Amino acid sequence: MIPSKFDYIKANSVSEAISLLGKHSDAKLLAGGHSLLPAMKLRLNQPELLVDIGGISELQSISEDGDAIVVGANCTHVEIANSDLVAKHTQALAQAAAAIGDVQVRNAGTIGGSLAHADPAADYPAVVMAHDATILVEGPAGKREIASGDFFQGLFETGVEDNEVITGVKFPKSSNGVYLKFAQSASRFAVVGCAAIKTSSGVQVGLTGVADTAYRASGVEAAFNGTNATEAANHAVDGVEVLGDHFASSEYRTHLTKVYVKKALEALG
Ligand SMILES: Cc1cc2nc3c(=O)[nH]c(=O)nc-3n(C[C@H](O)[C@H](O)[C@H](O)COP(=O)(O)OP(=O)(O)OC[C@H]3O[C@@H](n4cnc5c(N)ncnc54)[C@H](O)[C@@H]3O)c2cc1C
Known part of the structure; x- marks a missing residue:
């Protein structure tokens, strides 16, 4: 080692x-x-x-930018979990950060590092997808923004180039959001993690742990009418190749995904 x-x-x-x-x-x-x-x-x-890059203070802040919250890449999981701004405007993010690993991991690990690593069982990707967040990056050609849908490209693969730095993540505000996960008992990584937020036009649901990469459960979003959580949750893995491993077979993970989507929709109220 x-x-x-x-x-x-x-x-x-x-x-x-x-x-x-x-x-x-x-x-x-x-x-x-x-x-x-x-x-x-x-x-x-x-x-x-x-x-x-751990000591770069320009990557450390959490701020409001109109109808969004911008979280610097170097913010640790505990800083995000404890932020009043995050708790008020992006509850799903606060809940995900608080549920990561253990105290040591939350004190040292950062949102930028987690997103760059793109572990398929990481918690933030579900929240990033549910919020339709934007990843801010900077490289030799200057600054650019990557939409969440273009960011997660596969197992441990993202839209960030080798010579670029993630500088932050911009989360549209949401006054009603939730993150729930079925955690691996040792590491606390997500066997299944579900983020859901309510918007003026319905719900947005992001899932992690289920497939090679986090995704938006668009079938659930289209089917949910505010009261039919069980029925809508049946669409949680539509079109998705569900992972099977020693933590959960593909069949069991499919079942868990539907259960956690249902719970998240019901928790939105
Ligand atoms: C025991 C244990 C339990 C864990 N449990 C969980 C869990 O329950 N849920 C969860 O989501 N995660 C979990 N993690 C992972 C943890 O959240 C890591 O901290 C996180 O994945 C990586 O963040 P980091 O700041 O440590 O990044 P690093 O380890 O420093 O870097 C990770 C990768 O990202 C790159 N990178 C770092 N910062 C940037 C940047 N700003 N721009 C571009 N590239 C960058 C690095 O080059 C590297 O390739 C766990 C880790 C451990 C060790």
């Missing part, structure tokens, strides 16, 4: 981090280290250089 040899540089700004990524083809960003370092210890990842 010892990683291969690597160099380490602490970046003081986003532009410095981008410049370091440009100069070193085998460099990786280091945020909270709670996904990258275990992968390095298992030698699944062997970067020659770690660019530590």
Whole structure:
């Protein structure tokens, strides 16, 4: 469990981090280290250089931007769980952050690192999908925004380029949202995680843990009329190839997904 040899540089700004990524083809960003370092210890990842972005204060804030909340990439899970702004305007995000891992993971892990890692069982992707959030990134060509639907591209794959830094996530405000998960008993990763928010035109439902990548349960959204949670939840895996593994067979995960979608719709009130 010892990683291969690597160099380490602490970046003081986003532009410095981008410049370091440009100069070193085998460099990786280091945020909270709670996904990258275990992968390095298992030698699944062997970067020659770690660019530590953990101390960059411009990535640390949570702020209001009109009808959205912008969460900096370096915000830790505990900072998000404890934020008054997040609790007021994006409850599903607050609940997801509070449900991640254990105290050590929540104190060190960041939303930017979690989204960049794109673990299919991570919690935030369901919330990002349900809110139709926008991922803010910056690279050598400047700043750009990635819609949630274009961000998660497959198992551990995102729309972020190797020379780009996620700087934050923009969540449209919602006054009624919920995140519920059936957690793996050891790590607390989601076997199934469901985020649901109520909007002026209906509900938006995001699911994680169920497939290779998080997705919007559009069949549920189309079927839900405010009172038929059980019937709408039957559409939770429409068109989806449901994962099966040693935590849950595909059949059991399908069942759990419908149960958690129903619970989330009922919890919205
Ligand atoms: C025991 C344990 C239990 C866990 N349980 C859960 C759980 O229940 N739910 C859950 O969702 N997660 C869980 N996690 C994962 C945890 O949330 C990680 O903290 C998170 O996935 C990665 O965030 P990080 O800041 O630690 O990123 P790092 O490990 O530092 O980086 C992860 C990846 O993202 C890249 N990266 C980091 N920041 C950026 C950025 N700003 N822009 C672009 N790329 C970036 C890195 O280069 C690396 O490839 C668990 C982890 C552990 C060790």
